Amino acid sequence: MKQTFALALVMILLASLVAACGPTEAPPEPTAAPPEATEAPAATEAPEPTEKPEEPPAAAEVVFFSTQFSPVEEQEKFRAIIQEGGFDFTASEEGPLIDLVKAGKEAGQSELDVVGALHGTFPPLARADAMMNMIDVAEDLSDDREFAAAFLDTGLLGTDDFLYYVPWMQATYIMAAHRDALAYLPDGADVNALTWEQLGDWCQNILDETGEPKCGLPHAGLFHRFLEGYLWPSFTGGMVSNFRSVESVDMMEWARDTLWPTIHPQSISYEFMQEPLLSGEVWVAFDHTARLIEAFNTDPDNFVAFPAPAGMAGRGFMPVIVGLGIPEGAPNPDDAKALIEYLTRPEIQGRVLNELGFFPVVGGVDFSDLPEGIALEAGAVTAQASASDALPALLPVGLGERGGEINQIFRNAFDRIVLDGEDIATVLEEEAANLQALMDETGAPCWAPDPPSDGPCQVK
Amino acid sequence: MKKRNWTPYLLILPSLIYLALFFAWPMTRGLVLAIWDEEASLSLHEQAQQNSPQTGRLPQGTQIGILDQQGNFIQPEELEEGNLLTEVWFLVSGEDIDGQAVTGWASESRIRVREEAADGTPVVGSVRTKLGSDADPLTDIYAESNETSDVVGKLEALTRVEIQDLVTLEVWYLIRGEEEGQTIEGWAQSRYIQVFSDETTGRIDRGNTGELTTKYIEKMVNDRFFAPALRTTLLLMVIIIPVQFVLAIIMALVIQARLKGNSIFLYIFAIPLGVADLAVGIVWYSIFTHFGFLNSILQGLGLIDAPLTYLSADTRYWIIVAVCLAEIWRATSIVMVIVVSGLQAISQEVLEAAEVFGATLWQRIRHVILPLLRPSLQVALILRTILALQVFAVVIALGGGTVVTVLANETYRQYGDFRNPNVAAAYAGLILLLSMVSAVIYLRTIRTQEEAAE
Numbered sequence: 001m002k003q004t005f006a007l008a009l010v011m012i013l014l015a016s017l018v019a020a021c022g023p024t025e026a027p028p029e030p031t032a033a034p035p036e037a038t039e040a041p042a043a044t045e046a047p048e049p050t051e052k053p054e055e056p057p058a059a060a061e062v063v064f065f066s067t068q069f070s071p072v073e074e075q076e077k078f079r080a081i082i083q084e085g086g087f088d089f090t091a092s093e094e095g096p097l098i099d100l101v102k103a104g105k106e107a108g109q110s111e112l113d114v115v116g117a118l119h120g121t122f123p124p125l126a127r128a129d130a131m132m133n134m135i136d137v138a139e140d141l142s143d144d145r146e147f148a149a150a151f152l153d154t155g156l157l158g159t160d161d162f163l164y165y166v167p168w169m170q171a172t173y174i175m176a177a178h179r180d181a182l183a184y185l186p187d188g189a190d191v192n193a194l195t196w197e198q199l200g201d202w203c204q205n206i207l208d209e210t211g212e213p214k215c216g217l218p219h220a221g222l223f224h225r226f227l228e229g230y231l232w233p234s235f236t237g238g239m240v241s242n243f244r245s246v247e248s249v250d251m252m253e254w255a256r257d258t259l260w261p262t263i264h265p266q267s268i269s270y271e272f273m274q275e276p277l278l279s280g281e282v283w284v285a286f287d288h289t290a291r292l293i294e295a296f297n298t299d300p301d302n303f304v305a306f307p308a309p310a311g312m313a314g315r316g317f318m319p320v321i322v323g324l325g326i327p328e329g330a331p332n333p334d335d336a337k338a339l340i341e342y343l344t345r346p347e348i349q350g351r352v353l354n355e356l357g358f359f360p361v362v363g364g365v366d367f368s369d370l371p372e373g374i375a376l377e378a379g380a381v382t383a384q385a386s387a388s389d390a391l392p393a394l395l396p397v398g399l400g401e402r403g404g405e406i407n408q409i410f411r412n413a414f415d416r417i418v419l420d421g422e423d424i425a426t427v428l429e430e431e432a433a434n435l436q437a438l439m440d441e442t443g444a445p446c447w448a449p450d451p452p453s454d455g456p457c458q459v460k
Numbered sequence: 461m462k463k464r465n466w467t468p469y470l471l472i473l474p475s476l477i478y479l480a481l482f483f484a485w486p487m488t489r490g491l492v493l494a495i496w497d498e499e500a501s502l503s504l505h506e507q508a509q510q511n512s513p514q515t516g517r518l519p520q521g522t523q524i525g526i527l528d529q530q531g532n533f534i535q536p537e538e539l540e541e542g543n544l545l546t547e548v549w550f551l552v553s554g555e556d557i558d559g560q561a562v563t564g565w566a567s568e569s570r571i572r573v574r575e576e577a578a579d580g581t582p583v584v585g586s587v588r589t590k591l592g593s594d595a596d597p598l599t600d601i602y603a604e605s606n607e608t609s610d611v612v613g614k615l616e617a618l619t620r621v622e623i624q625d626l627v628t629l630e631v632w633y634l635i636r637g638e639e640e641g642q643t644i645e646g647w648a649q650s651r652y653i654q655v656f657s658d659e660t661t662g663r664i665d666r667g668n669t670g671e672l673t674t675k676y677i678e679k680m681v682n683d684r685f686f687a688p689a690l691r692t693t694l695l696l697m698v699i700i701i702p703v704q705f706v707l708a709i710i711m712a713l714v715i716q717a718r719l720k721g722n723s724i725f726l727y728i729f730a731i732p733l734g735v736a737d738l739a740v741g742i743v744w745y746s747i748f749t750h751f752g753f754l755n756s757i758l759q760g761l762g763l764i765d766a767p768l769t770y771l772s773a774d775t776r777y778w779i780i781v782a783v784c785l786a787e788i789w790r791a792t793s794i795v796m797v798i799v800v801s802g803l804q805a806i807s808q809e810v811l812e813a814a815e816v817f818g819a820t821l822w823q824r825i826r827h828v829i830l831p832l833l834r835p836s837l838q839v840a841l842i843l844r845t846i847l848a849l850q851v852f853a854v855v856i857a858l859g860g861g862t863v864v865t866v867l868a869n870e871t872y873r874q875y876g877d878f879r880n881p882n883v884a885a886a887y888a889g890l891i892l893l894l895s896m897v898s899a900v901i902y903l904r905t906i907r908t909q910e911e912a913a914e
Contacts, residue, residue, distance in 0.1 A: 095876040124879055136572050139589055152591045161569035163591060220860065269772050269860070401879040408878070412684050440521055443654050443663050454656040455523065455663055 062335040064089040065097055066116035068169070068322055069356065077355045085342040089116070098124050098401075101327045105130035110327040113336040116343075119154060119321040122164045124401030126157050132326045135163040137337050141344055146363040151321050158397050158445070165323025166340055169349070169358035171289045172319050173225055174380040175306050176273065176296070181283035182304070184209060192383055194309040196234060199284075200254065203262035206283060216264045216282035218291070221271040224407035226286055227414055229318025229393040231255070234311030238450045239393055240457045243435055244428040247312070252428070256418045268419075277303065288320070289377050293357040296373030305376040307384035314391030316449065317384050321395070322358065353378075391449050398444030409435050432459045491892070493885035497673040499666040504646025508532060508632035515646035516639070520667045524637035526653070526660050527645070531606050531629035545651040546628050549605035552585065554621035562613030563624075564601035571621065582623045589617040605629060637664070676882040680874075680890070683883075689870045695780065696866070697848040700787050704844065705837070707788070708795035713825075715796075716803045726800075733793045741857025744786040745771070748778070748858070771858060779859040786854045791847060795840045802836025803829070838906045845898045849891050867891050 069078040070091040082089055092100075097117060104110035105128055115125075125131050138152060151167035177191070185191060186201040194202075203215035217223060228239055235251035236242035264270075264282050273287035274294035285292070286308065295303050308317055324343060326336045342348060349360035350367075357374055359381060370378060384390065396406050413431040416422045438444075439456040446457035501517040508530045518524065534546055548568035556562050566587075575584035587599045598614040600607075605627050615621070631650035636643060654665040680686055711729050715722060732740070747753045748770045755767040770778040806829065814828045830837075852868035855861060861869045867887055875884035 093876075095879075098879070133569075135569075135588060135591070138591070139572070142589070149591075156591055160590075161567075161588065220862070265774065266769075266772065268774070268863075404878040405880070416684075443521065443665055454658060454661065455654075 062087055062113045062332055062339050063111065064114040064116065064336075064339060065092045065100070065112050066090070067092060067094045067097055067118060067121060068116060068358075074356055078352070081348065081351050081355070082343070085339070085348070087339050087342065094118075094121050097121065101125050101130050102128045104327055104329060108329055110329040110331065112327050113330045113332050114339050115325045115327060116168055116322065117165075117325075119165075119323060119395050120403045122155075122323060122325060123157060123397070123399065123403055125325070125327075126162075126164050127400045130328050131164050132328055132330070132333070133162050134166050134325060134340075135161060137326075137340060138163055138166050140337075141166065141341060145344060145346060147344075148361050148363075150319075151361050154321055154394065154397070155323055165325040166344065167321060167361040168324045168343060169322040169352060170319055170361050171322075171358050172317060172381055172384065173222070173230065173286060173288050173308065174292070174377065174384060175308055176277060176285050176287070176292045177304050177306065178277065178280075178283040179302050179304060181206060181214065191304065191306045193387070194306070196231075196254070196259075196309045196311050199309045200258045200262065203259070203284065207262045213262050213264045214281075214283040215262055216270055216273055216276050216285045217267045218270045218273050218285075218287050219268045221273075221291065222288055223414075224411050225288075225318055227410040228396075228406070230286070230308050230316050231311075232410075233316025233391050233393040233449045234309070234313060237313030237391070240435060240439065240446060241450045241460050243459045244432040245460060248428060249424055251311075252413075252417050252424045255414070256421075256424075260418050289359070289381065290357050293373055293377065296376045297371065298373075300372035300376060303376070305380035307380055307387060310387070310389050314389045314449075315384065315387050316391045316393050318393045318395065319385075321361075394448045396444065397447045399438065399442045400444075402438065402442055405438055406435070409438070435459055490885055491889050493882050494676050494889045495672055495674070496670055497675065497882075498670045499668070500671040500673060501669050502648055502652050502664050502667040503669050504635070504644060504648050506646060508634075508647040512647075516642075516644040517667075517669060518635075518637045518639050518644055518664055520664050522637040522639065522664045524635040524653070524662055524664060526633050526635055526655060526662050528634035529606065529608065529650075530632050530634075530647075532632065534628040534630050536628070545649060546630050549627050549629060550582070550585065550621075550623045551605075551625035552601065552621040552623055554587070554615055554619045556613050556619075557616055560613065562601050562615060564603055564612040565605040565609075566599060566601050566615075566621075567607075568626075570599045571623070573623070574620075582626065585621050585623050587615045587617050587619045587621060606631075633662075635662070635664075676886045680883050680886040683870070685865050685870055685873075689865045689867050692780070692864055693849060693851070693866045693868075696783060696787065696851060697845065699784050700791075700848060701841070701844055703784075703788055704792045704795050705840070707792050708799050708840070709825075709833075711792070711796045712799040712803050713829075715800055729796055730793050732790045733797075735790065736853075737790060738853035738857060740786050740790045741854040744782055744789075744854070745857050748782045772863075776859075776864050779864045782858045783851070783854055783864070786858065787848075787851060790854070791844065794847075795844055798836050798840040798843070799833065802833045805836075806832045834906055838902055841902050841906070842899045845902070846895045849895050849898075867894075 064082075064087060066078075066089050068091075069075055069089075070093075075091055079089065094117065097115065098121065100111060101115060102125070104112065115121075115131075122131070134155070138147065138155075141147070147167055148170075151170065152163065155163050155165045155167060157164050175194075181202075182191065184202060184205040186198050186205060189195075189198040189202065199215075203213070206212075206214045217226060231251060232239050232243070232248065236245050236247040238245075242248060264276070266276070266281065270276055270282075272291040272294075273282065273285035274292050276282040277285055277292070277295040278298060292305070296305060307315065309315070324340045326333055326340075330336055344362055346360070346362055346364040346366070349362055350365045352358050353360055353365065353374060354369075354371060357377065359378070367375075367378065385392070396403050399406060409431050412434075413427055416427045416431075417424050436459045439458070443456050445455065446453040450457060497520075499520050501519045503517050504515045505512045506515050509532075531547075549565050550568060550571050551563070552566050552571060553561060553563040570588055571585045572588050573582040573585045576582050590597055590599070598616060600611045601613045601615060603610040603612050606629075632647045633650060633653050633655075634645070634647050635653065636645040638644070648664075652664060652666055652668060653662050655662040711725075715726055715729070719725075735743075745752075750767050750769055750771075754770070755764070758764045759767065769775060770782065810828060810832070811824065814824050819827070850868050851866055852872070855864060855866050855869055858864075861873070865873075867890065871884050871887035871891070874880045874887060
């Protein structure tokens with residue numbers, strides 16, 4: 001009796017074990033045909049139209065994961081736009097999204113049809129060979145709309161013929177100020193053509209005359225972009241190659257002794273500058289357009305938007321690009337293309353700009369009827385990009401999945417020197433070694449504003 | 461001979477399979493990441509063939525010279541073997557800008573297939589538009605199916621071409637590099653090689669042979685956040701655990717005293733057990749934040765004029781205090797439950813005997829209850845220490861995870877933010893090691909009476 005019971009127990013346990021393993025083994029059986037169809041393009045790099053007849057009918061829903069628009073309010077606005085086209089989306093964090101696409105690549109069958117993510121999310125996916133070539137999609141779309149050529153270029157991720165994403169939206173980082181602050185501008189300074197020195201003087205004036213530091217930086221937010229895309233390029237003309245140049249030593253001295261003492265101490269915990277701007281805690285701030293928009297929208301009469309200041313080497317600025325890609329082995333590639341077509345229509349791009357504050361990547365968008373806040377930002381974004389001394393600093397390319405490390409290196413350099421008071425030369429030396437190691441290990445060639453290099457980018 | 465009873469073995473078998481499959485195997489796989497560099501070096505071959513003898517290895521990242529290249533033709537049936545990185549070349553014919561007929565080879569990445577025969581063979585295509593801003597807008601057509609052969613013509617984008625033939629190639633490079641003063645030369649597949657724009661130099665982009673490495677552990681130890689994370693984790697352990705044990709024993713004694721409404725106490729004490737740790741973090745965040753309950757109460761009592769800032773980079777000690785309070789509130793009851801069960805196992809006669817001999821409450825606790833509680837305290841200590849090493853969500857909720865950081869948070873950051881599973885594995889291994897060492901120390905130092913007698 002005892003033994004039969006034990007045996008029964010063993011059987012139950014084994015059965016549950018098999019059931020637990022089931023999901024990983026089960027899928028290939030019912031879908032014996034599609035894996036073959038998806039394997040072929042995997043080997044030949046680009047998808048071939050042959051497999052289309054074998055795909056399930058287009059009725060299936062497109063699965064669209066986006067790392068953008070995850071705050072609930074943005075989700076609702078974006079969902080309203082996308083549902084008009086008959087689509088839907090799921091907001092996802094970057095890490096899980098990358099894992100999901102890579103897992104799909106290994107399984108030979110993707111769960112997702114479309115991935116909407118920042119430029120920086122695509123290199124790890126490219127390295128895993130997990131994305132389809134979007135070059136034909138872009139070619140077809142170019143028939144009736146014009147993409148900004150520079151963004152198609154970045155979608156190549158340094159290759160010649162493999163387009164990892166179709167550009168979707170763009171944004172950048174600009175400055176915002178309360179009108180009250182303009183009274184303290186240093187003599188002869190034009191808010192639309194500031195230099196970093198003048199910004200320092202401006203913040204000092206405000207501190208001297210109001211007794212409070214009222215300039216703010218998003219140190220807990222996207223501060224690394226301020227360092228990589230604005231300070232270093234403006235002062236040294238490069239991001240990587242001039243990391244520890246004489247100019248960067250001067251720059252760090254200025255940042256430590258002149259700029260930082262005039263910056264609001266709570267900056268260290270600011271993630272989005274729109275909140276301290278609106279509460280009046282901060283008058284002058286630097287941040288991502290999407291993280292300032294609330295201030296401009298709420299109180300367009302009291303805030304001004306203007307380009308980031310310039311340094312000796314130019315007006316460094318960093319465009320942010322969001323792209324749409326299709327993972328290898330996506331179940332509904334045709335619907336995925338339809339979704340991409342929908343999202344890149346000029347009128348949809350215009351609505352996204354109107355309601356969500358991300359700028360279009362295609363021509364022909366109607367700018368005439370913008371809400372005041374967005375119009376303010378649009379003016380500053382255009383002025384910044386078209387300034388005579390504009391120096392675009394691109395996002396790192398070629399670092400593969402280790403793109404996050406470069407941000408930490410720049411942050412470490414700043415924090416160690418400015419916050420912890422370590423010696424400038426020593427810190428720059430040590431962090432330059434880390435930066436060089438990262439370049440050597442990934443083999444990343446230099447990207448703008450550094451001059452192109454053969455082989456890994458070298459820190460001078 | 462006595463008949464052997466197999467039942468226990470049969471019973472234990474499924475759990476062993478279960479443990480091996482879902483615990484030991486993934487865990488080992490995970491920890492191996494910390495010490496194994498999968499792409500450490502690239503094996504080179506004598507000929508451009510997988511099965512040809514090896515000439516040597518070059519480490520990942522070596523600068524190399526590219527001496528030659530060769531495309532091996534791949535038969536369709538070989539494609540099924542997988543793990544091949546191939547490129548397809550088409551023999552195309554079309555008209556160039558001057559109306560001249562051009563016939564030659566072009567890579568599949570340059571030609572988009574527009575029409576196919578019934579069997580899927582491409583027959584008509586068009587030249588793809590070049591996207592790179594500084595690229596030559598015309599597409600080169602080569603005499604042979606590789607880019608080193610002569611250019612026989614150039615075609616404009618979107619030109620219609622007939623596809624007459626296609627080949628599938630696996631490209632190999634003959635490379636030369638130096639390793640410890642020795643020059644090593646051999647063939648390797650294109651996927652491992654990053655070719656620089658001059659086509660004659662490059663570097664080894666990734667290897668195909670793994671080796672043991674300490675570089676991930678070194679990277680972890682040299683990380684700027686390693687020391688603070690370790691320090692904070694240990695500090696939290698040292699503060700939280702003793703406080704929790706004192707509180708838990710007092711709570712257990714209160715329950716054991718069988719006062720009126722005894723069971724109510726148990727329920728109240730056990731409430732935090734049911735609350736998720738992230739929720740606990742958020743609850744305590746709402747207490748300590750700038751306009752939180754603590755400041756409103758203090759202001760209401762007139763003790764402070766303006767709200768104080770507790771959770772900021774300048775006041776990290778407050779973050780630690782808040783984390784300690786939240787953790788103590790959250791996890792004391794699990795210790796209490798263990799202690800209560802231990803107390804109930806103590807024979808009532810022993811306690812009564814102590815009372816009869818005139819022992820005070822303190823003497824009873826010190827000399828009777830605590831020694832008899834040893835086994836349960838040992839279990840609780842091991843459990844609590846392991847949990848304290850894993851503290852994560854509360855720290856994230858209260859401090860954002862950058863100002864005050866702990867080991868578990870660094871593991872997460874390395875994996876999630878930096879996409880570096882190897883260093884994350886090193887952190888995970890360190891947490892495992894610390895848990896195991898502390899468990900062994902507890903087992904050795906707090907020996908139960910039976911063990912001591914053995």
